[in-house]
Amino acid sequence: MNYFAVFLKGIAMGAADVVPGVSGGTIAFITGIYTTLLQSITRVRPSLLGLLKEQGVAAAWRHINGNFLLALGSGILMSILSLAKLIHYLLAVGPEYLWSFFFGLILASCWYIGRQIPHWRAPQLLAVVMGAVIAAGVSLATPTEVAATLPVVFVAGSIAICAMILPGISGSFMLLLMGLYGPVMAAVSTLDLTFLGTLAAGAVLGLLLFSHLLQWLLHHYHATFLALLTGFMAGSLVKVWPWKETLLTRVNSHGAEVPFIQQNVLPVADIHLFAAVLLAGLGVVSVLILEKWAVKSH
Template sequence: MGESVKYYVLLILRGMAMGAADVVPGVSGGTIAFITGIYEELLDSIRKIGPNTLKALLNEGIPGAWRQCNGAFLASIFGGIAISMVSFARMITWALENHPILVWSFFFGLVAASVVYIFRQLTSVSWREIMALAIGLGLAVFVSVARPVALPDYWWVVMLSGSVAICAMILPGISGSFILLLIGIYPVFIGAIESFNLPLIASFLLGCGVGLLAFSHVLSWLLKHYHNVTLALLTGFLMGSLNVIWPWKQILETTVDRHGEVIPLVQQNILPLTYESLIGLPSQLWPAIGVMFLGLFLVLGLEAISNNMSRCE
């Protein structure tokens, strides 16, 4: 019983880490799932929600349907994600506003280490894996430099945005929050969480559910039939996402949202010393390097914990 409780507590903590990552534009909760060793089980569990689950519900009741879709696992993960998004939305927003370089540096170190971690999972490297990595890298860079647009915050727009963003959220390296930022829905999404705007939250969650059920089948099938190539593609996504989360940026163009707040529209990466001369603010180079290494060691620590858990199971 004690081991079971410990297992689900750790699942909730993994979900909370995924939720915290998904709130930040540029970081993917899928990356956290992959690092902590639950990625493929997560996809398989989501994929099981369908006709067989309905059949189990009719024949065996709620307990049968719960077992069919690995309900305890999914409830722990998504419960952790929900707790994290509600708890950390304000904190992460504050941190990005007041200490952006340190926050982005931490995630840069985390994602850079994740690139190495996922690449090490490849059992072989041929021209197929190299091509898949290049395609993933190219797509991620293209998304990262795409010009953001602004969409209205109607419920159906938020729902469609959720269905697109959730596909990115479960892909390591492609940030669902960054997709929301590109289409101009991110401030609406964060604002809805902070103010508990239930209609918008419900619309977003409905879109997420539809998109997640559809996309999980595709991704799960790819991992089962083209495991190495898919991992190489995901590694490319991660590598490309480093362009998004480079800590030192120069804002070239801004826009004003519907609340009158100025938000960056077009940015370019610059070197730390150039940052000081162009922006006129400290580059915080050494603290930034320190938190980059913190992100690196966190990934290594998560990998070690996951390996120990795998040996104990």
């Protein structure tokens, strides 16, 4: 396995995870590492301690595909730490451009995952509709504000990581709904290790528990599960629609006024329309490139 390629895919996943409405799980799927990721994570279980005791660290590391997880995790971490400020700058100065790119990317991802479904029957049709309704409902939910205490941050980490590994459901948007997106981004910027360590601990627990469920669904209900993921991504398009009207603002951790509640609007006489369409097209092309890259990597 080309671990440098895995590292680059981790960078792409991290960049997606920073944007509310976009899931790193989507990137994992279209780059062909989603199944490997789930298999590797689910191997981290209590029985691993027995293997570690009997055969040593090297055997346990190979068992969990440690090189893969290290390369991918390093890419995700580096991306979040290095791109968080850039992504939020772009969201502040030209949000319709960034949203347009990801709208095209997610739209093409729906087509990509839909193509992987071997047959479309009643269960698959029901799953895609249910997934779209759930994702759209989450996307349209009104954010709340909660105190960023360490127990709350721990639980939020568990919830957000479950969303991040699920294509179509954005972990960063789940943080936004819980009112913790701003505090998390501030902690990343200032390297608040206590806050980030608590968030990471919750994320590890959530990831270990949720990955087993996803692995089971992918193995036993492959076509229906893929249809559900397709629906999740289709429903998430509501969140990444480029043109929005701000109904309510809030003051973030830096004292700046930022959008809090928004509604989608049509791009009537928008001078940015042409550039937005081009960027949406670039998002579509990016999926095609990632798909070809995934084929070459395998």
